[in-house]
Amino acid sequence: MSSTEPPRLRHTALDALHRSLGATMTDFAGWDMPLRYGSERDEHLAVRTRAGLFDLSHMGEITVTGPQAAALLNYALVGNIATVGPGRARYTMICRVDGGILDDLIVYRLAENEYLVVANASNAQAVLDALTERAAGFDAEVRDDRDGYALLAVQGPESLAVLKSLSPKHSASLVQGGAPIADLDGLKYYSVLSGTVAGVPALIARTGYTGEDGFELFVAPGDAEKLWQAITEAGAPAGLVPCGLSCRDTLRLEAGMPLYGHELSLALTPFDAGLGRVVKFDKEGDFVGREALLAAAEHAAAEPPRVLVGLVAEGRRVPRAGYAVVAGGEVIGEVTSGAPSPTLGKPIAMAYVDAAHAAPGTAGVAVDIRGNHEPYEVVALPFYQRQK
Amino acid sequence: MSNPQQLRYSKEHEWVSPVEDGVATIGITEFAANALGDVVYAELPAVGDTVAAGETCGELESTKSVSDLYSPVSGEVTETNQNVVDDPSLVNSAPFEGGWLFKVRLEGEPADLLSADEYAAHTAG
Numbered sequence: 075m076s077s078t079e080p081p082r083l084r085h086t087a088l089d090a091l092h093r094s095l096g097a098t099m100t101d102f103a104g105w106d107m108p109l110r111y112g113s114e115r116d117e118h119l120a121v122r123t124r125a126g127l128f129d130l131s132h133m134g135e136i137t138v139t140g141p142q143a144a145a146l147l148n149y150a151l152v153g154n155i156a157t158v159g160p161g162r163a164r165y166t167m168i169c170r171v172d173g174g175i176l177d178d179l180i181v182y183r184l185a186e187n188e189y190l191v192v193a194n195a196s197n198a199q200a201v202l203d204a205l206t207e208r209a210a211g212f213d214a215e216v217r218d219d220r221d222g223y224a225l226l227a228v229q230g231p232e233s234l235a236v237l238k239s240l241s242p243k244h245s246a247s248l249v250q251g252g253a254p255i256a257d258l259d260g261l262k263y264y265s266v267l268s269g270t271v272a273g274v275p276a277l278i279a280r281t282g283y284t285g286e287d288g289f290e291l292f293v294a295p296g297d298a299e300k301l302w303q304a305i306t307e308a309g310a311p312a313g314l315v316p317c318g319l320s321c322r323d324t325l326r327l328e329a330g331m332p333l334y335g336h337e338l339s340l341a342l343t344p345f346d347a348g349l350g351r352v353v354k355f356d357k358e359g360d361f362v363g364r365e366a367l368l369a370a371a372e373h374a375a376a377e378p379p380r381v382l383v384g385l386v387a388e389g390r391r392v393p394r395a396g397y398a399v400v401a402g403g404e405v406i407g408e409v410t411s412g413a414p415s416p417t418l419g420k421p422i423a424m425a426y427v428d429a430a431h432a433a434p435g436t437a438g439v440a441v442d443i444r445g446n447h448e449p450y451e452v453v454a455l456p457f458y459q460r461q462k
Numbered sequence: 463m464s465n466p467q468q469l470r471y472s473k474e475h476e477w478v479s480p481v482e483d484g485v486a487t488i489g490i491t492e493f494a495a496n497a498l499g500d501v502v503y504a505e506l507p508a509v510g511d512t513v514a515a516g517e518t519c520g521e522l523e524s525t526k527s528v529s530d531l532y533s534p535v536s537g538e539v540t541e542t543n544q545n546v547v548d549d550p551s552l553v554n555s556a557p558f559e560g561g562w563l564f565k566v567r568l569e570g571e572p573a574d575l576l577s578a579d580e581y582a583a584h585t586a587g
Contacts, residue, residue, distance in 0.1 A: 098499075392523050
């Protein structure tokens, strides 16, 4: 008997359903999550061409309310949250005093004085702790809502049609008393509204992590299974399939989106990650990390750090996180994420490389794949961009 | 998932066909293929290579990981499945048939292989 048993995995409200669908499960940040239901390649292509349904209930929801909610978030995060209008969303980051990235976040402004902060599962507790600590002196409340929401995502070009068939405005069957009518057509990218889907009250956000059009639905955990079944049934004729985290990772990689723990970490500032644009020095008041980030911005301008680039294989061997990028026999960088790309049909990777080798088309770049130097082409990110 | 009765199995999840003219066909099991996920790259031993039971002789790469390929028998490689090199998804779609990996002219009788039922018990744990 081992005295150090691994901590028990947490299960989402859809756990039994995933098992009934024969999902291969995986431990992701302490949660037992579906990795894939069948072929991850098929799931990936379904999202690119039709639609996919994801359980993302491991994501960490934190609600911030009160007269100074916006002021608190402006102080605690690097973005200018005060300029986010009600019903809109913003991609942003939370940094430590030394400028290191604690997490990347999406902040939804639900009402005048109410914000929903969505953190990565692996960082949710750290974000909650930081927000709580930073809230001292502000007339605002930080609430742990991780158990308050299940999160389902419908992603892919058919998602709008699938959800419209389930929303009161579009299915004449039920207009509930007083329930807001969800105008999904009018819901812009990075916007959120409160409505009902398949009779289930939901925060409906037009956001995602796949590079496709799509929606994220925050619902009560008790409603998750009903909603999942309704979306599955309504989406079946359009080719919607359940999708696991494996294809979510290849989808976001093709779309050039960073993943915390890979492209982002405490050791990097947003400027190191090529995402300095999320830091707003011109906003009102001080914010945590401001001084260190100013220095990081100056340093990045004067002496460019390693640059995040895309790599596309000429061969078929797949680069993995941590593999060295080499040129002329020297290590010039490191792979942060790599996978076979279902859309391109070749292995792809994101890597931090020395600025001298970062220009698209740079010759002579290779990845050390278990001792073999496999040639790779340097390309601009993203690898894939949907036609709008 | 059913493991064909006429095959024998290694604990590393390879299967070995009945021997014909001293040659056995090797592949990985459906259990292993499912655990790997979509196979995207197969590096097989070369024809003429000598392989040894229990030792690595190639690798299979899937979306999430790369895994060593172990030979379940000892002998000389007489043929490799070019179809799998060209289309590694055959390992997932037909692990016991079109997704076979290589053939070996055996040196002696293979040892320590499991029957289909024994292998099923091994993977049930």
